[in-house]
Amino acid sequence: MTDREQMTLTSAGYYVSQEAPIVTDNPVATPASAPPDILRCAYMELVVTDLAASREFYVDILGLYVTEEDDQAIYLRSTEEFIHHNLVLRKGPVAAVAAFSYRVRAADDLDKAVAFFTELGCEVRRSEDGFVKGIGDAVRVIDPLGFPYEFFHQTDHVERMSWRYDLHVPGELVRLDHFNQMTPDVPRAVKYMQDLGFRVTEDIQDESGTVYAAWMRRKPTVHDTAMTGGDGPRMHHVCFATHEKHNILAICDKLGALRRSDAIERGPGRHGVSNAFYLYLRDPDGHRVEVYTQDYYTGDPDNPVITWDVHDNQRRDWWGNPVVPSWYTDGSLVLDLDGNPQPVIARTDSSEMAVTVGADGFSYTRRDEREGKLGNQL
Amino acid sequence: MTDREQMTLTSAGYYVSQEAPIVTDNPVATPASAPPDILRCAYMELVVTDLAASREFYVDILGLYVTEEDDQAIYLRSTEEFIHHNLVLRKGPVAAVAAFSYRVRAADDLDKAVAFFTELGCEVRRSEDGFVKGIGDAVRVIDPLGFPYEFFHQTDHVERMSWRYDLHVPGELVRLDHFNQMTPDVPRAVKYMQDLGFRVTEDIQDESGTVYAAWMRRKPTVHDTAMTGGDGPRMHHVCFATHEKHNILAICDKLGALRRSDAIERGPGRHGVSNAFYLYLRDPDGHRVEVYTQDYYTGDPDNPVITWDVHDNQRRDWWGNPVVPSWYTDGSLVLDLDGNPQPVIARTDSSEMAVTVGADGFSYTRRDEREGKLGNQL
Amino acid sequence: MTDREQMTLTSAGYYVSQEAPIVTDNPVATPASAPPDILRCAYMELVVTDLAASREFYVDILGLYVTEEDDQAIYLRSTEEFIHHNLVLRKGPVAAVAAFSYRVRAADDLDKAVAFFTELGCEVRRSEDGFVKGIGDAVRVIDPLGFPYEFFHQTDHVERMSWRYDLHVPGELVRLDHFNQMTPDVPRAVKYMQDLGFRVTEDIQDESGTVYAAWMRRKPTVHDTAMTGGDGPRMHHVCFATHEKHNILAICDKLGALRRSDAIERGPGRHGVSNAFYLYLRDPDGHRVEVYTQDYYTGDPDNPVITWDVHDNQRRDWWGNPVVPSWYTDGSLVLDLDGNPQPVIARTDSSEMAVTVGADGFSYTRRDEREGKLGNQL
Amino acid sequence: MTDREQMTLTSAGYYVSQEAPIVTDNPVATPASAPPDILRCAYMELVVTDLAASREFYVDILGLYVTEEDDQAIYLRSTEEFIHHNLVLRKGPVAAVAAFSYRVRAADDLDKAVAFFTELGCEVRRSEDGFVKGIGDAVRVIDPLGFPYEFFHQTDHVERMSWRYDLHVPGELVRLDHFNQMTPDVPRAVKYMQDLGFRVTEDIQDESGTVYAAWMRRKPTVHDTAMTGGDGPRMHHVCFATHEKHNILAICDKLGALRRSDAIERGPGRHGVSNAFYLYLRDPDGHRVEVYTQDYYTGDPDNPVITWDVHDNQRRDWWGNPVVPSWYTDGSLVLDLDGNPQPVIARTDSSEMAVTVGADGFSYTRRDEREGKLGNQL
Structure with a gap:
């Protein structure tokens, strides 16, 4: 945290500051290795227990586009995406997340990912053919927080559907x-x-x-x-x-x-x-x-x-x-x-729930008034 | 009520029927006099305790247009209205509604209103100059349900603001x-x-x-x-x-x-x-x-x-x-x-609250399932 | 026309007046018979030369709902409609309008329509079973202006699709x-x-x-x-x-x-x-x-x-x-x-085209300036 | 240009290719110096002949926010901007653009800009106090195409108006x-x-x-x-x-x-x-x-x-x-x-105008048909 004295209160009620206003007394060590150059969050691999039910939800209701599918997995993308998928639905026994996947700028960022997480003592696996369809060389790790993170660069390109208003x-x-x-x-x-x-x-x-x-x-x-x-x-x-x-x-x-x-x-x-x-x-x-x-x-x-x-x-x-x-x-x-x-x-x-609602919490609408809408409604 | 056997269940989950599906065993008598020909709800007269606070709410925040105002009352209208006002804010000691006002088709509908409500035994008052600014000959009654209802035809015309996008x-x-x-x-x-x-x-x-x-x-x-x-x-x-x-x-x-x-x-x-x-x-x-x-x-x-x-x-x-x-x-x-x-x-x-939430109530999302979202959330 | 002296110029640039500001020196005679009580425009019967092409346009592209269809005609309605149709596409040799159809308030308004147009000397036909599917007793006339007008009251009810957002x-x-x-x-x-x-x-x-x-x-x-x-x-x-x-x-x-x-x-x-x-x-x-x-x-x-x-x-x-x-x-x-x-x-x-564009026409953006955008662009 | 054989025609009618599909036979020489790391287009300095008229257009009509103004210049920004301005209106004798200004990632990118454009033989000027208010150290050049380009990093921060819906x-x-x-x-x-x-x-x-x-x-x-x-x-x-x-x-x-x-x-x-x-x-x-x-x-x-x-x-x-x-x-x-x-x-x-409209041009709606809407309309 940063002392609020070092922040500027805005007219809208929040504070701004220049430096990331969070410090920790229990840090993960910083590796000497440079991190991979991450472009963006790219896709999530989701384990679902009923593939047909999930397909109905994500395709029939939400309208995601099917890039590819079989009886084990469905590869979905959003309208303007040109990489193979943004969501993999994979059939499995327990509903869970198998990967939070990020795209990196270049192929050699995967080497950096391996070095970075290896130095952190994490479990690291690499698959040159990728862990899922449509994705090439990829690195998967269990990160210091316990999350399955993936990094990849190579991916099949598919058509952007932005101009296909007939399908929207x-x-x-x-x-x-x-x-x-x-x-x-x-x-x-x-x-x-x-x-x-x-x-x-x-x-x-x-x-x-x-x-x-x-x-x-x-x-x-x-x-x-x-x-x-x-x-x-x-x-x-x-x-x-x-x-x-x-x-x-x-x-x-x-x-x-x-x-x-x-x-x-x-x-x-x-x-x-x-x-x-x-x-x-x-x-x-x-x-x-x-x-x-x-x-x-x-x-x-x-x-x-x-x-x-x-x-x-x-x-x-x-x-x-x-x-x-x-x-x-x-x-x-x-x-x-x-x-x-x-x-x-x-x-x-x-x-956050405990400190904002109920006997031990409070929420305000106006900074100088303790009583907010929430307290009145519940 | 009408027996549901006489209604048609639609694909969206509600019923339709041809006749108004409500009957009462405690009716107000039907007058022999014809009712006035009501065009539409036209304005509400609202008593407010702090005229400045109400002006801020209805004018500064909600953007209603001020047709006329003084230190006792503010006359407001919506964008496309051409009659004098849709809302009167009148200063008073107790927040309340002074009139639900309806416009009738013609001047002689006011005579019908007088006859109709007089026959019902209601208190009826008529003011040829109207009860508020901008409205001419008007009839006010306390109706059989206890509500202050007004009927009028004559009103001052004002400019429709629909084309005044510069003010929207x-x-x-x-x-x-x-x-x-x-x-x-x-x-x-x-x-x-x-x-x-x-x-x-x-x-x-x-x-x-x-x-x-x-x-x-x-x-x-x-x-x-x-x-x-x-x-x-x-x-x-x-x-x-x-x-x-x-x-x-x-x-x-x-x-x-x-x-x-x-x-x-x-x-x-x-x-x-x-x-x-x-x-x-x-x-x-x-x-x-x-x-x-x-x-x-x-x-x-x-x-x-x-x-x-x-x-x-x-x-x-x-x-x-x-x-x-x-x-x-x-x-x-x-x-x-x-x-x-x-x-x-x-x-x-x-x-309605008692029968839909809490120990004695229930609400369903799907007709054949008793448990709905509401029950799960509260 | 009405003299502009009798109109009020608004702040948005158009005039308002109380009476319909149009007079004719070549009137159709006013019948002694009362006109039918018309509720609203209800449907148009359109003759199309290629039923499949028209179906693609009105159903696949514009998304109108098909109430009923066969190889000669398609009956279409809009989302919130509860009467049988708003548009009939009927196959025929020449693209044209077969009927502008209006719904009247009650069955006996059809008798009024017959009397009104008969007195006007118009051709009048009545079909107790209607001229198209889904419509009962109906009157068709060629009106004094030469248009095929229809009046009807009875119609089959169909489900309003307003709540069927899954189909929108x-x-x-x-x-x-x-x-x-x-x-x-x-x-x-x-x-x-x-x-x-x-x-x-x-x-x-x-x-x-x-x-x-x-x-x-x-x-x-x-x-x-x-x-x-x-x-x-x-x-x-x-x-x-x-x-x-x-x-x-x-x-x-x-x-x-x-x-x-x-x-x-x-x-x-x-x-x-x-x-x-x-x-x-x-x-x-x-x-x-x-x-x-x-x-x-x-x-x-x-x-x-x-x-x-x-x-x-x-x-x-x-x-x-x-x-x-x-x-x-x-x-x-x-x-x-x-x-x-x-x-x-x-x-x-x-x-209107001649008086507003080209050598003999003009259009203004501001009342006091002859030159408008149109003149500059073409 | 790239040969269309090397492009992929999409279902929407345009082509895609991997490499920038443009080549020139009249290139500007590539400097040995690295270019500055440009973040984004940041503001334009516009010379206007009537400051009051321009203020009415950009502030009263378009609603840009005034960060600062005097009788010579107005500094304007858009809702979510946190840098000093996105547009400078400066009073001058001839309507023109004084600068296309880009923000660079770091202060030392200005040195790179100087080196890059100097090597290109361009006129280069640097002002440690900036050329306009709210902007610090800046470099202005006339680029090889003849445009006045600016690069800067330091700027005063102002409040984002995104949450100020009361002003939108x-x-x-x-x-x-x-x-x-x-x-x-x-x-x-x-x-x-x-x-x-x-x-x-x-x-x-x-x-x-x-x-x-x-x-x-x-x-x-x-x-x-x-x-x-x-x-x-x-x-x-x-x-x-x-x-x-x-x-x-x-x-x-x-x-x-x-x-x-x-x-x-x-x-x-x-x-x-x-x-x-x-x-x-x-x-x-x-x-x-x-x-x-x-x-x-x-x-x-x-x-x-x-x-x-x-x-x-x-x-x-x-x-x-x-x-x-x-x-x-x-x-x-x-x-x-x-x-x-x-x-x-x-x-x-x-x-582009000549090849798409008129006697020597053509435009198509469908690839295999020469006649498009444009030709029919004009």
């Missing part, structure tokens, strides 16, 4: 935007991710410096991934972007028409963090999917870092609508490189 | 859409309103025929007013329409920016009833204001009447998001013709 | 909005339509009182039909409404993707007249289809009538974009009751 | 998107820009390899600048992005309301190139401003390069609407480092 649906998902991970110790996670080349764009803290979540990017959006404080390693969500807000509303309307409105977990709403318009869904296995639009450009090296007060009731929802408890507590298991679920470690820092 | 705001309110009233006995209220010339478009019932709410129209939209079951007579809300859904989201965003997100009570969301996109706000006195867009044409005499099952969790919010308790319980007092608050009579039929 | 497309057409007819003598046409119960909402005139077009309504929108000055009787267009502007843009995008952008004749743009957002397409036979959204409520009997100056370059397109010549000159033939094309009579009044 | 207008401009330059020899220009570190994303060619325009980027959008074939050096336009398409329509509506629709030169429409939704305006001095939304991510090093056939009538407008001649022919002068207009050199290659 009202809720068109145009690109993979980001991942979100649950981990017990956010400052420790942030420090490691910074070593890996990520930059913090926003975070949530309290006055005493407890960090509840942090957003980090490689591509110049608010994030390629975020670290959400909670029991972990678990996957909080994977997020696709739409062009406009009505596209997100159309997804809700369609779920209602299909009598699947219970797939809507939270939203739609406007985030405080990121300023994006959002919706959270749960797929047939309970994996959380966000749909999101209109955050902001973050590509300058001195991009101001935003810190939100955890008690600001507009940080998670700019309209002050309450966050459902499941959104704080639920997450997907992640797998080790042999396909077994990683053990989950409990968070010991205070939880 | 992101959350532009384009027309007054409807009123919504709370009354203990909905079937009794509906019967009287039908005598007054209104037609039912939708309602909410349970299987045993208890009616929880009904929507009624003169102009060919889903409603000019609705009767919501609850302690009454009280005003549930007044509603303005926007052109597009993003206009409604813009109002939420603006309230967040002003750190007034606690003015957002419920939504935004998609209604099941009416199929409109909606938002509920509370003004500085707690008066509830809805913003709404995109219901459907109802002007044919055989327009199918829609009945929703009270346990259908998508009836109030098509996305299954929960209704906050205050939305069911809170309402504004209404005044008698001398300006004193009308006494509130308790509803004795079961309440 | 990005360019969803939600309702039939209006017809538009080409006729040489607009004032004569208006007088007859007023006798039939229509009310004028807007018109285009020049200072000397030549009327170039007029809009008339039964339902409370800007029009159920309009009379456009030109060689006639011909059909100018049939119009469907969408909910939002992006729906109209989506139709353009889809036509581009299908390499059918040449089906876009004019727009998208914002009308001055009606204030609606619009697009004009041409179907495979050249029939013109408008898509339109967000005009305004006109249901009050004293709704101000709007008159636009023919030289105001923002009257047809509020953004001043030029009208393509084909939009002024092209129209569809209409059929007599035996299915033969009606002869076309040339307009003798000056044409 | 319906046509909110959220970021500076790109510049567009007119130059006679596009392949020569592209080669030099590639040396400067830009990557080609799209271009327009004919079958014989004549290049009519090319788009190039540093940040991962379709472009930071484009080279449009024409007499030059001149500025074709500067472009701001909005969040949604309706924001662009709102600007048109507002211009109509202000009776300034003649400021709309072309559009709104959908580009083929970039897939963005667009509008072109002309400011009071005739400087062209584009408003634009929703292109696509281009940040991967193997991002497929798109080549459009110059005869494809959907390349400039996906809906096939004609491009007005002024859009091809008009441009703004650019200044040398002393503030004098640069001489304009005529293009000798064939012009």
Whole structure:
């Protein structure tokens, strides 16, 4: 954390500062090896228990494009994607995440990835033919936080569907935007991710410096991934972007028409963090999917870092609508490189839900008033 | 109520029937006098306790146009209105509704209104110069349900602001859409309103025929007013329409920016009833204001009447998001013709909130499954 | 025409007046018989030369819903329609309009229609089983202007698709909005339509009182039909409404993707007249289809009538974009009751195209400046 | 140009290839010095002849935020910008562009800029205090194409207005998107820009390899600048992005309301190139401003390069609407480092307008048909 004295309070109620405002007293060591040059989050490999049910959700309802499929796996992409896929649905016995996969700038970044994670003492595997279809030489690791991370450069190119308006649906998902991970110790996670080349764009803290979540990017959006404080390693969500807000509303309307409105977990709403318009869904296995639009450009090296007060009731929802408890507590298991679920470690820092709602928490709409909408409603 | 055997279940989960599916065993007598020919809901006269605070809410935030104002009252209209006003804010000691005002087709409809309500034994007053500025000859009554209703034809014309895009705001309110009233006995209220010339478009019932709410129209939209079951007579809300859904989201965003997100009570969301996109706000006195867009044409005499099952969790919010308790319980007092608050009579039929949430209630997403999203979330 | 001295110039540049500002020196006689009580424009019967090509256009591209079809005809409806159809595509040798069909309030309005048009000396036919599927007792006439008009009340009810968001497309057409007819003598046409119960909402005139077009309504929108000055009787267009502007843009995008952008004749743009957002397409036979959204409520009997100056370059397109010549000159033939094309009579009044563009015309952006964008561009 | 045999024709009608498909036989020499690491286009300095008129256009109409102003210059920024400005309006005798300014990654990139352009034989000036307010150490050059280019890193930070929805207008401009330059020899220009570190994303060619325009980027959008074939050096336009398409329509509506629709030169429409939704305006001095939304991510090093056939009538407008001649022919002068207009050199290659319209040109909607909409309309 950074002392708030060193931050600037904005007219909108959050703070800005120049340096990433998070420090840890329990750091992962910084490797001497340079990290790979990561371009962006590229795809998630998701293990699902009922491939047909998942296909219905991601293809028939959400309208992702099928690049390739067989009876074991479905390779899906968003409208403007030109690489082979943004999501792999693989049939398996336990719903979990098999890989958070990032694309690197060049083939030799894979060597850097191997060196970086080997030096960190992580389990590292490399497959010259890739671990999934459409992807060539790839490195998979269990990172210091326990997550299965993949790095690759080579991939088959496919046609961008951006001009194929004849195939678009009202809720068109145009690109993979980001991942979100649950981990017990956010400052420790942030420090490691910074070593890996990520930059913090926003975070949530309290006055005493407890960090509840942090957003980090490689591509110049608010994030390629975020670290959400909670029991972990678990996957909080994977997020696709739409062009406009009505596209997100159309997804809700369609779920209602299909009598699947219970797939809507939270939203739609406007985030405080990121300023994006959002919706959270749960797929047939309970994996959380966000749909999101209109955050902001973050590509300058001195991009101001935003810190939100955890008690600001507009940080998670700019309209002050309450966050459902499941959104704080639920997450997907992640797998080790042999396909077994990683053990989950409990968070010991205070939880965002506990400090903002209920007897021990509070949230304000206006900084000088303790009582917010949330307290009145529940 | 009508037996569900006489209704047709649609593919979207609601029922349709040809005749207004509500009967009462406690009717208001039908007058022999013909009712006035009502065109539409035209304006509400609202008593507010702090005129400056209300002006800030309705003018600075919501962007209604000021036709005329002095230190006692402000006359406001929506973008496309050509009559003098759609809302009067009048300063007074107790927040309440002084009049639900309807425009009638011709001057002699006022004579009909006098005859109709006199025959009903109601208190009736007529003012040739109108009760407020901009309105000529008018009749005010306390109707059989205890509400202060006004009827008028003559009004000053003002310029429609539809082409004045230079003055429009992101959350532009384009027309007054409807009123919504709370009354203990909905079937009794509906019967009287039908005598007054209104037609039912939708309602909410349970299987045993208890009616929880009904929507009624003169102009060919889903409603000019609705009767919501609850302690009454009280005003549930007044509603303005926007052109597009993003206009409604813009109002939420603006309230967040002003750190007034606690003015957002419920939504935004998609209604099941009416199929409109909606938002509920509370003004500085707690008066509830809805913003709404995109219901459907109802002007044919055989327009199918829609009945929703009270346990259908998508009836109030098509996305299954929960209704906050205050939305069911809170309402504004209404005044008698001398300006004193009308006494509130308790509803004795079961309440919609009680039968849909909590230990004694249930809501379903799919007709054959008892467990819905609401039950899981709260 | 009405003297401009009797009109009020608005801040947006058009005039308003209380009385319909059009008079004719060549009137159709007013029948002693009362006209039928028309509810709204209900459907158009269109003769097409290639049923498969038309089905592709109206169903696959525009997304209208098929109520019923066989190898001779296709019955289509828009999303929120509950009557059997809004458009009949019937296979025939010559592309033309077989009927402009209006729904009347009650069965006995058909007797009134017979009396009204018989007194006018028109050819009148009645079919108790209707002239097309899904419609019962109906009256067809060749009206005094030469157009095949139909009136009916009985129709089969079908399910409204408004809640079936799972079937909606990005360019969803939600309702039939209006017809538009080409006729040489607009004032004569208006007088007859007023006798039939229509009310004028807007018109285009020049200072000397030549009327170039007029809009008339039964339902409370800007029009159920309009009379456009030109060689006639011909059909100018049939119009469907969408909910939002992006729906109209989506139709353009889809036509581009299908390499059918040449089906876009004019727009998208914002009308001055009606204030609606619009697009004009041409179907495979050249029939013109408008898509339109967000005009305004006109249901009050004293709704101000709007008159636009023919030289105001923002009257047809509020953004001043030029009208393509084909939009002024092209129209569809209409059929007599035996299915033969009606002869076309040339307009003798000056044409709107001639007085606004070219050597003999002018258009202004600002009232006091003769030179507008149009003149500069062409 | 690249042989079309080496390109892949997509289902949408354009070609893709892996390498930038443009070669020149008249190259600017490649410097041995490394180019500066450019982050993005950052601001344009525009000389205007009437500061008050320009302020009305950019502030009152377009809603840009004033960071700072005096009687000589106004410093403006878009909603989400955190650097001092995106546009400087400076009062001067001749309307022109004084600088196309790019932000570089670090302070020492300015040394690289000096070395790079000095080696190219260009005029180079450096000002440690910057050339305008809010910008520190900066380098200005007249580049090999004759354009005044600026590079800077240091800038004052200002508050992002993204969360200040209370200040947003319906046509909110959220970021500076790109510049567009007119130059006679596009392949020569592209080669030099590639040396400067830009990557080609799209271009327009004919079958014989004549290049009519090319788009190039540093940040991962379709472009930071484009080279449009024409007499030059001149500025074709500067472009701001909005969040949604309706924001662009709102600007048109507002211009109509202000009776300034003649400021709309072309559009709104959908580009083929970039897939963005667009509008072109002309400011009071005739400087062209584009408003634009929703292109696509281009940040991967193997991002497929798109080549459009110059005869494809959907390349400039996906809906096939004609491009007005002024859009091809008009441009703004650019200044040398002393503030004098640069001489304009005529293009000798064939012009895009000439090869696509008129007696010697053609445009097709479908590849195998010569006749397109454009030919039919004009």
